[in-house]
Amino acid sequence: MxxxxxxxxxxxxxxxxxxxxxxxxxxxxxxxxxxxxxxxxxxxxxxxxxxxxxxxxxxxxxxxASQDSPTQTVGGRAETTLFDPVQHAERMLSLDNVFSIEEFEAWAAKVQVSANRAVHYLCELKIDGLAINLRYENGVLVSAATRGDGVVGEDVTENIALVPGIPARLTGTGHPPLMEVRGEVFFPVESFRELNAAQSAAGERVFANPRNAASGSLRQKAEGKNPEQLALMTARLGRLRMLVHGIGAWQDPGADSQSAVYALLAGWGLPTSTHYKVVETPAEASAFIEYFGEHRGSVEHEIDGIVIKVDELALHDELGATNRAPRWAIAYKYPPEQVNTKLLDIVVSVGRTGRATPFAVMEPVRVAGSVVRQATLHNQDVVKAKGVLIGDTVVLRKAGDVIPEVLGPVVELRDGTEREFVMPQNCPVCGTALKAAKDGDIDLRCPNARSCPAQVRGRVEHIGSRGALDIEVLGEVTAAALTQPTVPETPPLDTEAGLFELTIDDLLPITVVVRDAETGLPREDEDGTVRQRSPFRRNPTAAEKKAGLEGPQPSSNAVKLINEIELAKTKPLARILVALNIRHVGPVAARALANHFGSLEAIRAASRDELAEVDGVGGIIADAVIDWFEVDWHREIVDRWAAAGVQFATPGHPGPGAAAAAGGVLTGLTVVATGSLEGFTREGAAEAIIAAGGKNASSVSKKTDFVAAGPGAGSKLAKAEALGVRIINADQFRVLLEHGPDGLAPAADAPASAEVEDAATVSTDTE
Known part of the structure; x- marks a missing residue:
């Protein structure tokens, strides 16, 4: 029908x-x-x-719907290239949000009906920081990990030891054999101001807000830093603080309420907040929300809302949770703050897709916890609709307490000096005439996709991003230096095609303009000369001069960049597909294409129907892939990357749509990998199945032979049990990959998922 x-x-x-x-x-x-x-x-x-x-x-x-859907998973992941992975004994979940008192009251009414008895509510401040999990064994801190994807986090134990107030050994007695404590690491407002002042004085990055600063400070490595940088790192960690907001694995807390647990933890020397209150009615909770909404500035740290939890621990189990959030807790998000500031100018920026976007340049103003100088105005029609003139006093807010947004002008303050914004007819970077991509489009774009420096810079930066090839050092600043340097006149990269051909000699001549961290404007010396620096070279040390080395030497950044580019040549095919900047081909579609076809050559040779039939691709993406390969300079990128050694094929892949590789121990078998399998990333598990000759499937069916399940497996695990598909754990998965089904011991009566279910117990997380 x-x-x-x-x-x-x-x-x-x-x-x-x-x-x-x-x-x-x-x-x-x-x-x-x-x-x-x-x-x-x-x-x-x-x-x-x-x-x-x-x-x-x-x-x-x-x-x-699938267990891997963003609607079923917690945001974030563990960065295993910098930090060792740590598996939480219990999952760290996120929280659902409400944005009005009415929505909160509706949530509370649903809780009351489900509980069918008196409910007390614990109200606490939602700290704008980084979620952390502390694991204590017999009162001794053994690990500290970020939330990651909720199952596996990053090991930051060494850094957490430098954060004041976190005990390495608990005081008192009665400590459990194993206890996980969840909390938030943050910068107090005053410490954040001191941090930025110190960063600026040292010529280091100035942070936009305390949350970014907390994350960046805790997730830094001492390796490779000089003594001055180590001292700065230690000082940054020393300004951080932590407050406990919940617990994870703990067999018997010996308390019947969340507030009683807080008191117990405080007695053992853990830092707990004094800004919480237990109330008996939703009306009292609403009053707590409204009070701190009016007194946000009175708190020593930034907050972005209030967390309301059911205080009775017994009700936590009864109310349960979804795959990503508990039903016994909710986060009330405050509306964004609004301020007035002066609109100094409207400038046009060009991004990696060629879109020309007007930006408001304003007098710096602090709003919702950070200093704002710029805000996007999207396109010329939005500028007109908002009615703003250059020179206006404008109302600015942080949409969602994150994105700066110009709401409109304060017309009463106009004095006649204001002027209208006129959208340029040509690209402000390369001078090419701007035009709409197709009839009816509001946005104007620079059609000079191949060589517009702004677009090349954006694409090169994207290649280095974590979603693509994850090339350390290749961020916004380095991408600009490679594509838009002050010296030489001709940049090393006029397109991304030459990225993998770069050498140290290409980097040494590069000079860039030094910009002020506060204003973004070029810095000038006393004589008015614009200050410049050489990001990829340094003067030789005394020891090097003594050894006969003269002239500029490569900086550590230059050496690291070249080494990281070399490593990127062997990244998985899915990441390389993302790095090619094919429209609509993000991580999900790239993984689907790589898993199905196994090589770029096979993808390029496929018809539209063959591409569109791949699960997770479809017609729009298929058209985008075909259109991309029809452009000559796109083909040049592929040819030059291949000549430079980039691997455009998955080793051992059996070919487009094939289920097995000849001679593989998994020939003819279909395997589903789900949850957090120790020793495997999601991509690594899929590649291992394919390399062993098996078919890597994304969903469980009667045709599935094995389901390799780890913590967080969820609905795929349940479906496997219902269909009678054999379930194996991470150790058995390794045996299967090496020896095939014959290497596995006969299936036991008890399901292999028992340990998975135990490890997937719900825990609290208020990030």
Whole structure:
């Protein structure tokens, strides 16, 4: 039967699948930016809208729902290239949000009905920091880990030892054999101001807000730092603080309420907040919310809302949780703050896709915890709709307490000196005439995609990002130096095609303009000369001069960049596909294409139908892939990368759509890997299955032979049990990969998932 639009069920499912794939890509990109790069690319409201739409599609088309969906997972992941992974004994979940008293009261009413008895509510401040998990064994701190993906976090034990107030050994007696304590690491407001002053004085990065500073400070490595940098790192960690907001694994806390647990933890010397209150009614909780909404500035640290929890621990188990959030807790998010400031100018920026975006340049002003100088105005129609003139006093807010947004002008303060913004007709970077990509588009774009320096810089920066090839050192500043240097006149990279051909000799001549960390403007010497620096060279040391070395030497950044580029040549095919900047091909679609075809050559040779039929791809992405390869300079990128040694194929892959590699121990077998398998990343598990000759499947069916399940496996595990599919753990998975099914011991009566279920118990996390 056709749906309400007249489309057949198959067509409706296909359209929904394409939309869901696009939503998933955008959500994962936003999560990666926020949790891994301390950046924000969408507002809270836009992110919530993306999640809500994906949830709606999954309700309408259950076939699209999976345990790996962003609607079922916690944001973030462990950065295992810098830090050792640590598996939490219990999962660290996120929290659902409400944005009004009415929404909070509706949540409280649902809790009351489910509990069917008196409920007390613990109200506490939602600290804007970095979630941390402390593991104590018999009262001794044995590890500290970030939340990561909720199952596996990053080992930051060495750094946490330098944060004041966190005991290495608990005081008192009665400590449990194993206890996980969850909390938030943050900078007090005054310490954050001191930190930025110290960073600026040392010529180091100035942080935009305390949350980014806390994440960046705790997730730094001492390795490779000189004595001055080590001292700065130690000082930064010394300004951090932590407050406990919950517990994880703990067999018997010996208390019946969250507040009683707080008192017990405080008695053992752990830092707990004094800004919490237990109340008996939702009305009292609402009063707590409203009070701190009016007194946010009175707290010693930044807050972005209030967390309300059911105080009775027994009700936590009864109310349960979804895959990503407990039902016994909710976060009330405050509306963003608003301030007035002067609109000094509107300038146009060009991004990696060529889109020309007007930006408001304002007098610096502090709003919602950080200093704001710029805000996007999206396009010329938005500028007109907002009615702002250059020179206006404007109302500024932080949308979702994150993205700066100009609301409109304060017309009463105009004095006649204001002027209208005129959208330029040419690209402000390369001079090419701007035009709409297609008739009816509001946005104007620079069509000079190949060689516009702004677009090349953006693409090179994207290649270095964690979502693509994760090349350390290749961030915004380095990408600009390689594509838009002051010297030489011709930059080392006029397109990304030459990235893997770079040598130390290419880097040494580069000079860039030094910009002020506060204003972003070029710094000038006393005589008015614009200050410049050489990011990739240094003067020889005394020892080097004595050894006969003269002239500039490569800096540590130059050496690291070349080494990291060399390592990137062997990154998985899915990451290389993302790095090619093919429109619509994000991490999800890239992984699907890589797993199905196994090589770029096979992808390039595939027809539209063959591409579109791949699960997670669809027609829109298929068209984008085909269109990309039709451009001559795109093909040049592939040819030059291949000549430089970039591997465009997955070793051992059996070929497009094939289920097995000849002679592989998993020939003819279908395996699903789900949850957190110790020793394997998600991509690593899939590649290992394919290399052993098996078919790596994303969903469980009657045709599935094995399900390798770790903590957090969820619905795939339940489906495997229902269908009678054999379930194996990480150790058995390794045996299967090496010896095949014959290497496994006969299946025991008890399911291999027992340890998985025990490890997936719900715990608290208020980030």
């Amino acid at each position: 056709p749906d309400a639009t007249g489309a057949s069920p198959a067509a409706a499912l296909a359209a929904a699948g394409e939309e869901a794939a696009g939503l998933t890509t955008r959500i994962l990109e936003a999560r990666d930016a926020y949790y891994e790069r301390n950046e924000v690319i969408v507002s809270d409201a836009e992110y919530d809208g993306l999640i809500h739409r994906l949830e709606e599609l999954e309700r309408l088309f259950p076939e699209l």
